[in-house]
Amino acid sequence: MLRLFDTVHGEIRPLVLREPGHLSMYVCGPTVYDLPHLGHGRFTLVWDVARRWFTFQGLTVRFVSNITDIDDNIIGRATREGTTESAVAGTYEDEWWKAMAAIGVARPDDVPHATAYVEGMVALIAQFLADDVAYVTSDGLYFDVRRVPDYGLLAGQPLESLRAGARIETNDEKRSPLDFALWKFAKPNEPFWPAPFGDGRPGWHTECVVMSLDLLGDGFDLHCGGFDLKFPHHENERAQAVAANRPFAQHWGHNGWVMVGDQKMSKSLGNFTSLTDMLERTDARAYRLLVLRSHYRSPIEVSPTTIADAERGLARLDALARRFNLPALAGSSFVRRDEFSFAGASQDLVNRVADVLDDDLNTPVAVAELFEALSIANALADGGDDDAAQSLAQTIAVLFASLGLAVDGAADVSDDDTQALVDARDEARGSKNWAEADRLRDVLVAEGWIVEDSPTGTLIRRP
């Protein structure tokens, strides 16, 4: 039984599926107007891990995540750069998928684009207008939040107290400060779509409700995103579904953010590191391991120190993979529990890991279990119990793969000259010519290799 924290109820609850064995989940995706930053990396990793784990446990998961390809920021960038909105969106969507591939985040089953759903949004807004849930102002159409009696459910507070805290309102045409734009009328030279109530473009909150319901249907299972989307974005999606009389997400999941020092990383604070930059100097798997080592609802500290820490841990996993010749299992495809058979200590490990992951995706405890098992596997091999060690090591690789982390025991390729040095060193060692063997090792080290002795001779790899 899978359990997951649900924001509406504020507690961990069973994930009740609309259709047993099938999980429908929607994750709010990026607005493509700039390079993805570490915060995007975190939310995509968190929900990729969830998707993979649910799949491992036997569920058929339909994973939908959108691309917002029309928005004020995109228009702003296109104007500044003298190009078109679709060019900006195209450029940064490409960057997005490149970064996703690099961190091993699997492609969603469906990737709806906002611009492909405008017709559906127009229809919904027209219905709101007819029902007097929407109203027209000089710059667009707004949603009247007072028409939704339980507005504020996801925020955990009623409309009145939200309103009390609302900051200075610049638009006094709005009926309530919390009313949000459904549709923005096009200003000169802005892109627009035709609509009976005036040409323009959709507001951000409307696209996700239309796309999620269109692809996943009424009452889909799980809707996810960063904590900062809880309110107002997710609340506004939900409010529209309520107003449209459509059952919406049954379970809401929100992940914690990336901290820089003691501040949230965000675009508006300007304190972000782009994912693209980080990947240039880090093994992407280290970021996944870093994410796995804290709970998905907690903030994580991403700094050169914490990344280096994760890289060292990763090196131990790779050393295990080398020692036991483990296959790299994770990648674009998923692993499933029923593809493997486990016994003895391996079965116990799977059970322990499954217990904690099934309970609100407790990845830090799962990782702790796996590192403990890693020591045991090495100790078994040191003691000559090769079969037990191999089985346990294999299971560790499978379980990490179930979370999308590929252990990598592959030797780094070297050229013929390097191989000649390796061969010469083995020869020198064979004849106990230690001085020559050490000299050759120094040469290899000077060329940037890590040199290790093994029963089969000299092994070299890159740091």
Next chain:
RNA sequence: GGCGGCGUGGCCGAGCGGUUAGGCAGGGGCCUGCAAAGCCCCGUAGUCCGGUUCGACUCCGGACGCCGCCUCCA
């Protein structure tokens, strides 16, 4: 102002009312021709003040500090 979260050892980061989290870094040892990798052992905790309890890092209350949402934001 409203709502929510957090404060753990040098750093990161969990669980748990009493029994080892885990990782990284550090110290000692084993293995190794020497290293590396690996294994074993070790230390340093729970912001502060009260309360409940036989016993609290873990529950309750308070204080202090920090963060976030209420505005675009993953």
